[in-house]
Amino acid sequence: MSRLFEALQRSESERSGTPLTQSPPVATQLLQAAEAQGDDFGQCQRLQVSVSAESRLVSLTAKESLGAEKFRFLGVRLRQLRQNRPIKKVLVTSSIAEEGKSLTAANLALTLARRQQQRVLLLEGDLRRPVLAGQFGLSKLVGVSEALQGEFSPTRHIYYLEDPKLWFMPAGHPPENPLELMQSGRLTELMGRLAAGFDWIVIDSPPVLPLADTTVWARLADGVLLVAREGKTERQELKRGVEALGQTNLLGVVLNSCSDTDHSNYYQRYGPHVAGDAHGLGANGNNSNASSLSAEDRMTPPPKIQA
Numbered sequence: 001m002s003r004l005f006e007a008l009q010r011s012e013s014e015r016s017g018t019p020l021t022q023s024p025p026v027a028t029q030l031l032q033a034a035e036a037q038g039d040d041f042g043q044c045q046r047l048q049v050s051v052s053a054e055s056r057l058v059s060l061t062a063k064e065s066l067g068a069e070k071f072r073f074l075g076v077r078l079r080q081l082r083q084n085r086p087i088k089k090v091l092v093t094s095s096i097a098e099e100g101k102s103l104t105a106a107n108l109a110l111t112l113a114r115r116q117q118q119r120v121l122l123l124e125g126d127l128r129r130p131v132l133a134g135q136f137g138l139s140k141l142v143g144v145s146e147a148l149q150g151e152f153s154p155t156r157h158i159y160y161l162e163d164p165k166l167w168f169m170p171a172g173h174p175p176e177n178p179l180e181l182m183q184s185g186r187l188t189e190l191m192g193r194l195a196a197g198f199d200w201i202v203i204d205s206p207p208v209l210p211l212a213d214t215t216v217w218a219r220l221a222d223g224v225l226l227v228a229r230e231g232k233t234e235r236q237e238l239k240r241g242v243e244a245l246g247q248t249n250l251l252g253v254v255l256n257s258c259s260d261t262d263h264s265n266y267y268q269r270y271g272p273h274v275a276g277d278a279h280g281l282g283a284n285g286n287n288s289n290a291s292s293l294s295a296e297d298r299m300t301p302p303p304k305i306q307a
């Protein structure tokens with residue numbers, strides 16, 4: 001029995017409570033899909049990360065911090081959502097540039113990877129401005145771009161980061177034609193192979209508004225988290241971002257860099273950090289819901305990720 005099959009069985013057993021002696025149908029399907037492709041993600045190149053405190057990867061460098069705690073809440077909330085609907089590929093995006101998508105995606109993936117026997121892939125879907133290899137203290141690596149331009153191979157395009165126990169697929173070298181590459185159909189095939197081998201895939205993407213890339217990712221993902229940054233995101237931009245994404249698979253909004261620093265009762269106030277489902281967030285784009293950006297009772301407070 002392959003290691004992949006054993007891992008899938010363990011994962012399925014953990015999720016469903018089915019004893020390991022029985023063959024869970026979902027695990028069998030995953031096995032067939034993955035082994036038909038011959039993908040063994042256990043063979044990926046292993047790398048050691050070198051992360052400074054300034055990186056703001058608090059889920060790795062400051063696990064006891066408030067920021068890390070909030071990412072744990074986000075992970076818990078996602079696992080809760082997954083009890084009611086299939087969510088594996090989670091897209092992290094935002095309306096405009098520099099709202100904290102990459103940091104949120106990386107911290108969320110690090111948090112999810114802390115669970116025993118969960119195979120988590122952090123996938124860098126921003127082919128134009130890759131930053132994640134640098135965040136982990138790694139040199140430039142080949143990844144998504146090269147996999148889409150040639151033959152995908154787990155051992156060439158995916159890396160296993162040993163200390164966080166996280167699989168990482170970097171964007172690779174920025175291609176000349178990112179959108180064309182993504183729309184070639186090879187991305188869909190790639191995502192199918194990845195989905196067969198991982199429990200979670202967290203996708204860091206470009207912003208929604210200026211580019212069409214993110215709508216391609218959104219179609220491939222099971223759910224979308226929209227990051228908004230306090231002091232930067234205008235209400236209208238958030239609303240336009242929600243509208244551009246459509247409401248079909250919007251899981252919620254993550255408010256980055258919240259200035260509310262009253263920690264005294266944060267367990268009460270900072271409950272789950274995914275800000276509700278699409279309806280609670282004004283995903284239908286109407287004004288009253290969109291205006292909930294500052295209403296704490298509707299916008300579940302967010303991870304604070306400043307270190």
Ligand SMILES: Nc1ncnc2c1ncn2[C@@H]1O[C@H](COP(=O)(O)OP(=O)(O)OP(=O)(O)O)[C@@H](O)[C@H]1O
Binds near residue numbers: 103207256306307
């Ligand atoms: N909560 C925060 N506190 C302080 N600095 C932050 C915070 N969130 C993000 N930053 C900083 O803002 C910059 C942009 O962050 P990040 O790269 O995560 O954003 P992004 O939305 O992915 O940007 P882009 O649109 O360029 O991909 C980085 O320098 C990051 O360190």
Ligand SMILES: [Mg+2]
Binds near residue numbers: 101102103126131204
């Ligand atoms: Mg980014």
